[in-house]
Amino acid sequence: MRIIPKIEIKNNFLIKGINFEGLRKLGNPKKFIEKYYHDGCDEIIISDIVASLYGRNQLFEFIENITESVFIPITLIGGLRSFNDIDNAFNSGADKVGLNSAIIKNPNFLKKATRRYGEANILISIETKKIDGTWKIFYLNGREKTNLNLKDWISKLSDIGFGELLINSIDYDGTQKGPDIDLINEIKSLKINKPIIYSSGIGRYEDITLLNKIFKNQAISISSALHYKKMELKKIYKLIN
Amino acid sequence: MKIYILNYGLGNIRSIYNAIKKCGYDPKLISKDKIINCDLLIIPGVGSFSEASKIINKKFNIIKKLIKENKIFILGICLGMQIMCQKSNENGNYPGLKIFDGEIKKLPKNISSPIIGWKKTFFKNLKISFLKKYDKKKFYHVHSYYLSSNSKDIKGHIVENRLKIPSIIYKKKYLGLQFHPEKSGENGLCILKDIIKFIKKNYDK
Numbered sequence: 459m460r461i462i463p464k465i466e467i468k469n470n471f472l473i474k475g476i477n478f479e480g481l482r483k484l485g486n487p488k489k490f491i492e493k494y495y496h497d498g499c500d501e502i503i504i505s506d507i508v509a510s511l512y513g514r515n516q517l518f519e520f521i522e523n524i525t526e527s528v529f530i531p532i533t534l535i536g537g538l539r540s541f542n543d544i545d546n547a548f549n550s551g552a553d554k555v556g557l558n559s560a561i562i563k564n565p566n567f568l569k570k571a572t573r574r575y576g577e578a579n580i581l582i583s584i585e586t587k588k589i590d591g592t593w594k595i596f597y598l599n600g601r602e603k604t605n606l607n608l609k610d611w612i613s614k615l616s617d618i619g620f621g622e623l624l625i626n627s628i629d630y631d632g633t634q635k636g637p638d639i640d641l642i643n644e645i646k647s648l649k650i651n652k653p654i655i656y657s658s659g660i661g662r663y664e665d666i667t668l669l670n671k672i673f674k675n676q677a678i679s680i681s682s683a684l685h686y687k688k689m690e691l692k693k694i695y696k697l698i699n
Numbered sequence: 700m701k702i703y704i705l706n707y708g709l710g711n712i713r714s715i716y717n718a719i720k721k722c723g724y725d726p727k728l729i730s731k732d733k734i735i736n737c738d739l740l741i742i743p744g745v746g747s748f749s750e751a752s753k754i755i756n757k758k759f760n761i762i763k764k765l766i767k768e769n770k771i772f773i774l775g776i777c778l779g780m781q782i783m784c785q786k787s788n789e790n791g792n793y794p795g796l797k798i799f800d801g802e803i804k805k806l807p808k809n810i811s812s813p814i815i816g817w818k819k820t821f822f823k824n825l826k827i828s829f830l831k832k833y834d835k836k837k838f839y840h841v842h843s844y845y846l847s848s849n850s851k852d853i854k855g856h857i858v859e860n861r862l863k864i865p866s867i868i869y870k871k872k873y874l875g876l877q878f879h880p881e882k883s884g885e886n887g888l889c890i891l892k893d894i895i896k897f898i899k900k901n902y903d904k
Contacts, residue, residue, distance in 0.1 A: 460816050495884075500817060525717050531839055531882045548745055551713035553882055554841070573790055575709070576747040576778070578813035578843045621813050621843070653815045677816075 459670050459698050460500040460677035461691065462655060463684050465491055466507045467517060473507070474682045476632035478585075478600035481507075484685050491524055494684065497691035501531040503556070503624070503655075503679055505583075507599050509537025510559040518550040525551030535583050535624075539567070544575060556624060558583040559597045561615075562604055568618050578621045581655075584608070586641065587628040593644055600628040612648055623650065624679065627658040632682050634661025637669060646673075655679050661688060663697060670698045700899050701737035705762075705779075706730040707754045709746035711881070715776065718881035722892045732761050739898050740771055743881075744778025748803055748844065751782045752793035766798060772872040772898045773798075777842060780868065780875030789844055798873050801848020801865075810859045813843035818857040820866050820878060829893050830854075830867075836886050838878035840866070846877070872902065 465487050466473055472487040484490070491502055504524075506517045515537050525532065534547045535556030547555050557580065561568045571580055585596040586608050593608035612623070625645060627638035637659045645654060656669065657679035666689075669678055683689045702719055706712050706728040719726040719741070729735060740762075744751060755762060765771055775783045784795045787803035795803070806812040817837040822830055840857065846865040855867030868875040874894065880887035 498884075522713055525714050526720075529714075529718055529721070529882060529887060530884055531841070531879070545708070548709075548711050549713055551711060551717065553711050553714060553745065553879070573747060574750055575745065576789070576843065578815070578841050579745050621841070622815060651811060653811065653813065 459673070459675065460655070461694055461698075462501045462503055462677055462679045463490075463494045463499050463691075464503040464505060464657060464679045464681040466505045466681065467520070468508050470520070472685065474632055474685055477628060478631050487520070488524060490685060491528055494691060495528045495530060498695060499530070499691055500677070501533065502528070503533045503535060504552075505556075506534070506536030510598055511601075513537070515543055515546070518546050521547070521550040521552050533581055535581070541571075541574065544571060548575075554579045554581050554621065556581040556583045558585065562595070562597050562606070565614065565618065568615065568620065572619045577619045580621045581624055582615055582620045582622075583624045583626065584611070585626045585628055588640065593641070596628060600631070608644065609648060612650060616650065616652075620652065622653040622655060624655045624657060630659030631657075633659050634683050634688065635659055636662065636665050642673060653677060657681075663689065663693065666694050666697050700724060700739070700895065702726040702739045702741065702895070703729045703735055703737040704741045704743060705759070707751070707759065709751055709754065709778065710743035711745045712743060714879075715741060715743045715881045718888060718891055719895075721888055722895060724895060732759050735761055735765060735771065737771060738902060739895065740765070740773045742773060742775045742779035742782060744776060744780075744782065746778055747789050748778065748781055748787035748795070749790035749793045751778055752787070752795060755782060755796070756794065762796065766796060769872065772902050773874070774894060775873075775875040776881070777877060777879055780877050781844065781846065783868070783873060783875050784846055784848070787844060799846075799848070799852050799868050799870070799875065800850040801846050803844050804847045806843055806845050806864075807862065810862060810864075813841060814857075814859060814864070815841045817883070818878070820855055820857055822855040822867065823853070829897060830890070833886065833890055838866070838880065838883040838887060838890075840878045842877060
C-alpha cells in the first residue's frame with residue numbers, strides 16, 4: 459500500500475481544515491515535506507487550495523525549490539487548467555498533475571491532456587459527499603456542488619482515460635475519525651481498473667490496518683494526522699509491511 | 700564530464716536536472732537542434748510517445764545523427780527509454796529512434812494500468828556489472844505503455860501479475876530505464892551516480 463502525505467498550501471503556509479473549512483496555519487510546508495521524505499513516504503501530493511478560486515497558480519517556484527532536496531514523486535493539484543499550467547508544473551519538478559475543477563467545467567480538457575502528456579501522469583481529484591443517498595461531485599475544495607454523481611462521473615472519466623484517482627470524502631476530511639467506509643464500499647463496487655488513492659479521515663493506526671485489509675494494493679493519503687504528529691510514517695510502514 | 704538534458708517540452712526536466720546536480724555534476728538543458736558536444740545526453744520524458752516522436756523527429760534531427768555516428772552515451776528515462784525503441788501505437792503509429800528492438804504497446808488487459816509505485820526491480824547479468832548491486836531494490840515506476848520485446852538487450856524487469864515487464868535496456872552506449880531514478884529516493888541518486896561514473900571511466904573524451 460502506497461502512503462502519500464498530502465500537503466495543502468495557502469499563501470505559502472501548510473494549512474489544514476476540517477471538512478475543507480476552518481483552515482489553520484501549521485507552518486512552513488517545506489519542513490513538513492522534507493520530514494516525510496526522510497521518513498520514507500512513497501510520494502507527496504501538494505495541493506494549492508486557492509488556485510482555482512483565485513484563478514492563479516502560485517506553487518511552481520515552491521515545487522522548484524522542493525525538488526532540489528526531495529527525490530520522490532510529487533503530484534501537484536490545484537488550479538491547473540491549461541497546457542501552459544501543466545507544462546509549468548512538469549518544468550518546475552512535479553511528476554504528476556491532478557485535475558478537478560478544470561475538467562468538471564470542460565471534460566474535453568482531460569482528453570487533450572492525456573493525449574499530450576500520456577494517461578499515467580494525470581491524476582483526477584474527486585471531492586464527494588453523500589446527499590439523499592447519492593454521492594455528489596463537488597469542486598473548489600467542497601465549496602461548489604455539481605449535478606454529477608460519482609458513478610456516472612467515474613464512468614465518463616474512464617471512457618476518456620486517466621492515470622489514477624484521488625478520492626476525498628468532504629464529510630471526513632480533516633476529522634481524523636476514521637475512513638469513510640461507506641464511500642470506500644461504493645468505490646469498490648464501481649470496480650475501477652485504475653490505481654486509487656483514498657484520502658480523508660485517517661487518524662489512527664487501526665485505520666491503516668483496516669485499510670490495508672479492505673483496500674489492499676491501493677494507496678492512502680494522510681494529512682492532519684501526520685501534520686499534528688498523531689501518527690508517524692515509520693510506524694505506519696511497520697504495520698503494512 | 701559534460702551532461703546535457705534534452706528539453707523537448709515533455710518531461711519532468713527540473714527533477715532530473717536537480718538529481719544530476721545532487722550527484723555533483725553541472726548539467727545543461729538543451730532545447731535547440733544544434734551540435735551536441737557532450738559525454739552524456741539524457742532524454743527524460745513524461746508524456747505520450749506520439750508527442751515525443753513528433754517533436755524529436757521534427758525538431759531534433761541532431762539526435763539521429765549522433766546515433767548514426769555512435770558518438771555519445773545516451774540515457775533514456777521512462778518515455779525517454781521508450782522513444783529509443785522501434786515504434787509505438789500510442790495515439791496512432793509513431794516511430795522511435797530505433798536504437799533497440801521492440802515495440803511500445805499498451806499494457807495487457809490482465810495488468811492494472813498504469814503501473815504506479817515503487818517496484819522491486821530485477822537486474823540481469825549486465826555488462827555494466829556495477830548495476831548488479833541494485834538487483835531487487837525498489838524503484839519508482841509510472842507508465843501505462845511498456846516495451847514488448849524478447850530482445851537480449853533487456854537487462855532488467857519488474858513482475859506484474861506474473862508477467863515480466865522490461866525496466867532496463869542496454870547496449871553499447873545506450874541505456875534505457877523505464878523507472879525514474881530521479882524520483883527513487885537514495886537508491887535512485889546512487890544509480891545515477893554509478894551510471895555517470897561508468898560513462899566517465901569508459902567514454903569520457
